[in-house]
Amino acid sequence: MDHPDPAHLFRQAAEEAARYRSTFPARPHKPADSYLESLARFSAELPSQGAPGDQVLAQLIEQADPGLNAMPGPRFFGWVMGASHPVAVAADWMTAVWGQNAGNHVASPAAAAAETVAARWLLELLGLPQEASVGFVTGATMANFVGLAAARSEVLRRVGWDVEANGLFGAPPITVLIGDDAHTTIYAGLQYLGLGHDRVRRIRTDEAGRMVPEAFAEAAREASGPVIAILQAGQINTGAFDDFDAIIPLAREAGAWVHVDGAFGLWARATPRRKHLAEGIELADSWATDGHKWLQVPFDSGYVFVRDSDAHRRAMTIAASYLPAAGETERDPSHLVPELSRRARGFPTWAIIRHLGRNGISEMVERHCAVARDMAERLAAEDGVHVLNTVELNQVIVRFGSAEPGAEADRQTVETIRRIQHDGVLFAGGADWRGRKVMRLSVTSWGTTLEEGQKAVDGILQAFDAVRMS
Numbered sequence: 001m002d003h004p005d006p007a008h009l010f011r012q013a014a015e016e017a018a019r020y021r022s023t024f025p026a027r028p029h030k031p032a033d034s035y036l037e038s039l040a041r042f043s044a045e046l047p048s049q050g051a052p053g054d055q056v057l058a059q060l061i062e063q064a065d066p067g068l069n070a071m072p073g074p075r076f077f078g079w080v081m082g083a084s085h086p087v088a089v090a091a092d093w094m095t096a097v098w099g100q101n102a103g104n105h106v107a108s109p110a111a112a113a114a115e116t117v118a119a120r121w122l123l124e125l126l127g128l129p130q131e132a133s134v135g136f137v138t139g140a141t142m143a144n145f146v147g148l149a150a151a152r153s154e155v156l157r158r159v160g161w162d163v164e165a166n167g168l169f170g171a172p173p174i175t176v177l178i179g180d181d182a183h184t185t186i187y188a189g190l191q192y193l194g195l196g197h198d199r200v201r202r203i204r205t206d207e208a209g210r211m212v213p214e215a216f217a218e219a220a221r222e223a224s225g226p227v228i229a230i231l232q233a234g235q236i237n238t239g240a241f242d243d244f245d246a247i248i249p250l251a252r253e254a255g256a257w258v259h260v261d262g263a264f265g266l267w268a269r270a271t272p273r274r275k276h277l278a279e280g281i282e283l284a285d286s287w288a289t290d291g292h293k294w295l296q297v298p299f300d301s302g303y304v305f306v307r308d309s310d311a312h313r314r315a316m317t318i319a320a321s322y323l324p325a326a327g328e329t330e331r332d333p334s335h336l337v338p339e340l341s342r343r344a345r346g347f348p349t350w351a352i353i354r355h356l357g358r359n360g361i362s363e364m365v366e367r368h369c370a371v372a373r374d375m376a377e378r379l380a381a382e383d384g385v386h387v388l389n390t391v392e393l394n395q396v397i398v399r400f401g402s403a404e405p406g407a408e409a410d411r412q413t414v415e416t417i418r419r420i421q422h423d424g425v426l427f428a429g430g431a432d433w434r435g436r437k438v439m440r441l442s443v444t445s446w447g448t449t450l451e452e453g454q455k456a457v458d459g460i461l462q463a464f465d466a467v468r469m470s
C-alpha cells in the first residue's frame with residue numbers, strides 16, 4: 001500500500017465534516033439506523049488486502065452516517081450531553097494531527113503547558129481554590145474516580161495507613177456517606193476503589209433529590225474512623241444541588257473528605273445569576289466535572305480538581321527511571337490521572353475557553369437555563385402535561401397524562417417518548433423518578449436557542465397528541 005497523501009485525506013475529512021455539520025439544524029434528531037442495522041453495514045470479514053485511505057474514509061462515512069445520532073444538534077435533549085462545538089472540534093483535530101503523547105512535559109512541552117493554563121482558567125471560571133491540582137480525564141466518571149482515590153489516600157493516611165503501598169487489606173474501614181440520588185457512576189468509582197458500591201451509608205433525600213441536612217448530620221455523628229462524604233451539584237433528573245452551606249461544615253466536623261460530583265452542575269458557578277445554586281461548594285476537597293457536557297468539548301473530556309495536590313499526586317503518580325521526575329516548575333499530566341500515555345486533552349479545552357471567554361460561557365449557561373424554563377412553562381401550560389421539577393438549572397422532567405404514579409400515565413409517558421424518538425423533531429429520553437416514568441430534557445447544546453426549544457416543544461406536544469388520540 002502506498003503512503004496516503006495527507007493533504008488530500010485531510011481536505012477530504014474537512015469537507016465531509018463541513019457537509020455533516022451543514023445538515024443541522026434540519027437533520028432529523030435521531031439515528032436513521034438501529035444498532036443491528038448499523039452492525040449489518042459494518043459487518044465484513046477481516047480484510048487481507050488494504051485499501052486506499054480516501055476510499056476507506058469514504059466507506060467509513062457512508063457506513064457510519066445512518067447510525068449517527070444528532071448529538072451536535074440544537075434539539076438534542078437526551079441524557080446530559082454537550083454538542084461538540086466546532087472550535088473545540090477543530091482544536092481536537094489538531095490534537096490528533098500533532099500526535100502528541102501528553103504523558104509528561106518532556107515528551108510534549110506544548111501539551112503539558114496548554115493543560116497548565118487551561119487548568120488555571122477552569123479553576124477561575126468555576127471559582128475553585130487556585131491551589132487545587134487539576135487532572136484532565138475522559139469524563140466525570142473518571143474525574144469522580146480520581147477525586148475519590150485522593151480521598152481514600154488522605155483519609156487513610158491520617159490514620160497511619162498507606163493505601164498506595166498496602167492496599168485495603170487490613171486497612172481501617174472507611175465510612176462513605178452518599179445521597180440517595182447520587183449518580184450511578186459514583187458507585188462505579190467506589191467499586192473500582194475497593195470501597196464497594198453497597199458498603200455505603202445512603203442519606204435520605206428530598207423531593208428534588210437533595211440530601212436532607214438533618215439526615216446527613218445524624219449519619220455524620222454516627223460515623224467513626226475515616227469518612228468520605230460525596231455531595232452533588234446537579235442531580236441528573238432534577239438539576240438540584242445539595243445544600244453545601246449546611247452539609248460541608250457537618251462533614252468537616254466528622255473529619256470527612258468532601259467530594260462533589262458536579263458533572264454539569266458545577267457550571268452554574270460560571271454565571272453570576274446561577275452561582276448561588278452552588279454556594280459554599282468551594283469549601284469541599286475535590287470536585288469532578290465534564291468538559292464534554294456544558295463546555296462543549298468533543299467527547300471525551302472531563303476534569304478533576306483536588307485541593308490537596310499531595311493527596312492527588314500520591315493517588316495517581318506513575319514513576320519509572322525512564323520518565324522525567326516531576327520538578328518544582330513543571331507539571332506532568334500523567335501524575336494527576338490514571339493514564340500514562342494519553343491524549344493532549346488540554347488543547348480543545350484551551351481553545352473553547354479562549355473562543356467563548358468567561359462572558360461567552362456565562363451567556364451560554366444562562367441561555368440554556370432560560371430555554372429549559374421556557375420549555376417547562378410551555379409544556380406545563382398544556383392539558384395533561386406535567387413538569388415534575390422546579391426548573392432552576394437546565395433539567396426538566398415531564399410526565400404525560402397525570403403527575404401522580406399510575407400505569408396509564410406511565411404508558412402515555414413511555415409511548416410519547418417512543419413517538420418523539422420516532423418523529424425525530426427532537427431527541428429526548430426517559431427515566432424512572434419517584435416511582436413514575438418521566439421524560440427527561442437536558443438543555444446542554446451550544447446551538448440551542450429559545451426558538452429551537454419552542455420547535456422542540458411543538459414536537460413533544462404533537463407526539464403526545466398522537467398518543468392521546470390512539
Ligand SMILES: *Cc1c(COP(=O)(O)O)cnc(C)c1O
Nearest residue numbers: 080139140141183185261263290
Ligand atoms: C454525566 C454524569 C456523570 C458521568 O459523567 P461521564 O462524563 O458520562 O463520565 C456523573 N455524574 C453526573 C451528575 C452526570 O451528569
